[in-house]
Amino acid sequence: MSQAMKTDDSDKLDQLCINTIRTLAMDGVQQANSGHPGTPMALAPVAYVLWDRFLHHNPRNPQWPNRDRFVLSAGHASMLIYSMLHLSGYDLPLEELKRFRQWGSKTPGHPEYGLTPGVETTTGPLGQGVANSVGMAIAERWLAAHFNRPGHEIVNHRVYGIAGDGCMMEGVSQEAASLAGHLRLSNLVWIYDNNHITIEGNTALAFSDDVAARFASYHWNVLRVGDANDTDLLNRALQTALKEDERPSLIIVDSHIAWGAPNKQDTSAAHGEPLGDEEIRLTKKRYGWPPDAKFLVPEETKAYTDRSIERGRQVEEEWNASFAAYKTAHPQLADEWERMNRGELTENWDKNIPTFPADEKGVAGRDASNKVLNAIASSVPWLIGGSADLAPSTKTRMTEGGDFEAGSYQGRNFHFGIREHAMGAILNGMALSKVRAYGSGFLIFSDYMRAPIRLSSLMEIPVMYIFTHDSIGVGEDGPTHQPIEQVISLRAIPQLLVIRPADANEVAEAWRVMMTSKHHPVALILSRQPLPTVDRAKYAAASGLRQGGYVLADSEGTPEVILMGTGSELQLCVAAHEQLKTEGVKSRVVSMPCWELFERQNQEYRDSVLLPSVRARVAVEAGTSIGWRRYTGIDGRIIARRDFGASAPLKELLKQFGFTVEKVVEAARDSLAATKK
Numbered sequence: 001m002s003q004a005m006k007t008d009d010s011d012k013l014d015q016l017c018i019n020t021i022r023t024l025a026m027d028g029v030q031q032a033n034s035g036h037p038g039t040p041m042a043l044a045p046v047a048y049v050l051w052d053r054f055l056h057h058n059p060r061n062p063q064w065p066n067r068d069r070f071v072l073s074a075g076h077a078s079m080l081i082y083s084m085l086h087l088s089g090y091d092l093p094l095e096e097l098k099r100f101r102q103w104g105s106k107t108p109g110h111p112e113y114g115l116t117p118g119v120e121t122t123t124g125p126l127g128q129g130v131a132n133s134v135g136m137a138i139a140e141r142w143l144a145a146h147f148n149r150p151g152h153e154i155v156n157h158r159v160y161g162i163a164g165d166g167c168m169m170e171g172v173s174q175e176a177a178s179l180a181g182h183l184r185l186s187n188l189v190w191i192y193d194n195n196h197i198t199i200e201g202n203t204a205l206a207f208s209d210d211v212a213a214r215f216a217s218y219h220w221n222v223l224r225v226g227d228a229n230d231t232d233l234l235n236r237a238l239q240t241a242l243k244e245d246e247r248p249s250l251i252i253v254d255s256h257i258a259w260g261a262p263n264k265q266d267t268s269a270a271h272g273e274p275l276g277d278e279e280i281r282l283t284k285k286r287y288g289w290p291p292d293a294k295f296l297v298p299e300e301t302k303a304y305t306d307r308s309i310e311r312g313r314q315v316e317e318e319w320n321a322s323f324a325a326y327k328t329a330h331p332q333l334a335d336e337w338e339r340m341n342r343g344e345l346t347e348n349w350d351k352n353i354p355t356f357p358a359d360e361k362g363v364a365g366r367d368a369s370n371k372v373l374n375a376i377a378s379s380v381p382w383l384i385g386g387s388a389d390l391a392p393s394t395k396t397r398m399t400e401g402g403d404f405e406a407g408s409y410q411g412r413n414f415h416f417g418i419r420e421h422a423m424g425a426i427l428n429g430m431a432l433s434k435v436r437a438y439g440s441g442f443l444i445f446s447d448y449m450r451a452p453i454r455l456s457s458l459m460e461i462p463v464m465y466i467f468t469h470d471s472i473g474v475g476e477d478g479p480t481h482q483p484i485e486q487v488i489s490l491r492a493i494p495q496l497l498v499i500r501p502a503d504a505n506e507v508a509e510a511w512r513v514m515m516t517s518k519h520h521p522v523a524l525i526l527s528r529q530p531l532p533t534v535d536r537a538k539y540a541a542a543s544g545l546r547q548g549g550y551v552l553a554d555s556e557g558t559p560e561v562i563l564m565g566t567g568s569e570l571q572l573c574v575a576a577h578e579q580l581k582t583e584g585v586k587s588r589v590v591s592m593p594c595w596e597l598f599e600r601q602n603q604e605y606r607d608s609v610l611l612p613s614v615r616a617r618v619a620v621e622a623g624t625s626i627g628w629r630r631y632t633g634i635d636g637r638i639i640a641r642r643d644f645g646a647s648a649p650l651k652e653l654l655k656q657f658g659f660t661v662e663k664v665v666e667a668a669r670d671s672l673a674a675t676k677k
């Protein structure tokens with residue numbers, strides 16, 4: 001215990017705080033009888049030095065926009081952040097630490113954004129947190145480039161992340177680190193807890209990378225601290241990282257899991273199991289702690305808490321003064337900043353969104369989206385985004401935006417490289433920093449970014465995913481590129497809005513929904529191929545999309561059969577409706593671009609669209625049939641794809657797979673017959 005040798009008061013206080021963090025973690029996990037005590041015990045000095053000497057934050061206002069960000073990517077070590085938050089003066093009383101992992105507590109098993117004040121992002125799925133931190137560092141660079149003016153530096157924060165071996169092994173951290181190094185994000189510091197222990201045992205079982213060499217090759221500034229308990233060395237390493245202005249920094253810290261536990265230190269048992277009462281007593285004795293005291297926060301640690309609160313107050317006060325001066329000098333920008341931070345848009349932000357005229361030949365979903373995107377971009381400066389190397393295909397480039405590149409951070413078009421997983425996690429970090437961020441790719445590769453999409457949904461943050469090439473409509477590229485189960489698998493994610501517009505005007509409406517969504521991420525599903533632009537004078541307005549599903553075309557009097565579809569298949573329903581009309585069959589066409597929005601409508605509205613008395617129904621979607629039964633009922637018919645696609649020209653595929661007007665008409669007759677049995 002090197003610090004035990006030191007005698008001056010500040011060292012004593014440091015040691016006391018560090019041991020408080022350790023023992024709170026041990027006690028919290030023991031009381032819950034579940035959790036991960038070892039890593040908080042090992043990293044207590046690291047977190048303490050970082051928070052006490054480096055982190056600019058205000059415990060009394062966790063939302064202060066220019067705060068430094070701290071991300072515990074090793075989310076299982078959550079008692080570390082809960083103890084730090086409590087000790088640093090955040091609104092997280094000791095009672096909450098005692099209720100670790102219990103129903104309704106603010107101390108869930110893994111840190112959750114929006115639940116615990118001071119938690120910047122939800123972590124637990126390893127690698128996601130550090131990848132989010134790259135998004136936060138990117139956002140900081142962009143915000144600084146966009147908002148700062150000479151003599152007015154209102155954005156200048158840093159982003160710190162703590163990663164374990166697990167984070168380092170996960171591919172997403174490597175994709176994100178590669179991009180961070182390329183972009184020269186010197187505002188980013190990762191601390192790697194090099195403790196050689198994971199769940200199954202020593203990392204030697206599965207991991208022998210030279211992490212330092214790997215990060216050096218990613219153009220990172222790599223530093224080493226040989227002992228996690230050496231607070232002086234940690235201090236120096238962090239200072240060195242702050243001086244670096246060309247590269248992100250990685251501080252590799254050698255630590256011992258469950259440091260100080262006589263029988264559990266350096267064992268995988270200490271990773272994810274309570275230490276046990278006896279081991280806790282022995283460990284506390286070693287720390288010079290009263291062995292039987294539980295959740296002890298010594299009175300003396302208040303000196304640190306007070307200091308942390310006071311510093312936070314001061315640092316925000318100074319910033320508030322500089323923001324006031326900024327507001328006087330640059331009222332327009334200050335207004336933008338305030339709106340953005342409140343999650344609002346500019347006034348008349350949608351004034352340039354075009355209306356598309358009826359057109360049989362039509363427009364591809366992706367092309368219509370590009371027009372709408374550019375129209376919105378002209379009035380919402382903090383709408384920024386890009387693609388995983390597919391912008392020419394996804395049509396997500398902002399023509400006036402410029403490129404976000406190393407050293408040229410004002411550009412609005414981002415190049416994530418072919419790194420879908422990291423793109424998703426980076427978008428989460430960007431959205432958490434309040435910019436309106438979008439990322440695009442082929443729908444088929446949404447599978448690569450499913451984990452971050454799930455997390456943006458869990459966090460209820462409005463990330464925008466633009467997925468094009470939405471079905472077998474892709475044609476010749478074949479089954480590897482033809483989404484089948486992707487749309488339904490996205491619909492399975494709670495809180496995510498999945499919108500598959502049927503024509504250009506529905507695309508425009510979808511963007512309206514997407515831009516005004518504050519608490520839901522949106523997946524916009526667009527076609528590669530042209531879709532006829534529906535004649536809205538003849539049929540209903542596209543604004544019906546806001547209800548998720550709406551009556552597009554109707555019969556006189558009660559219809560006998562309801563035809564419903566999304567995206568490229570809606571046109572089949574419209575054509576079938578017209579044909580049935582000539583045969584004297586009364587049908588209704590329902591456009592169903594967003595199931596989630598439809599489900600949010602009241603029963604009365606839903607019944608007015610899908611009349612309960614009409615049991616003859618047909619649903620058409622060029623994806624899997626799963627889920628449609630809910631809307632068709634047992635007598636309904638579903639035209640969908642139950643197997644993978646194939647490589648052939650689109651027209652041939654549609655014929656082979658039964659996506660034709662004739663098949664829809666046939667299915668309608670079939671369903672009508674079924675209801676009469």
Ligand SMILES: Cc1ncc(C[n+]2csc(CCOP(=O)(O)OP(=O)(O)O)c2C)c(N)n1
Pocket residue numbers: 036038039074076077124125126127163164165166167170193195196197198199257271
């Ligand atoms: C993506 C993902 N895969 C698996 C897990 C389950 N898991 C939680 S912690 C852990 C081991 C992590 O080891 P390390 O990062 O070294 O943490 P330490 O043992 O040092 O606490 C695993 C596999 C997870 N949380 N996320």
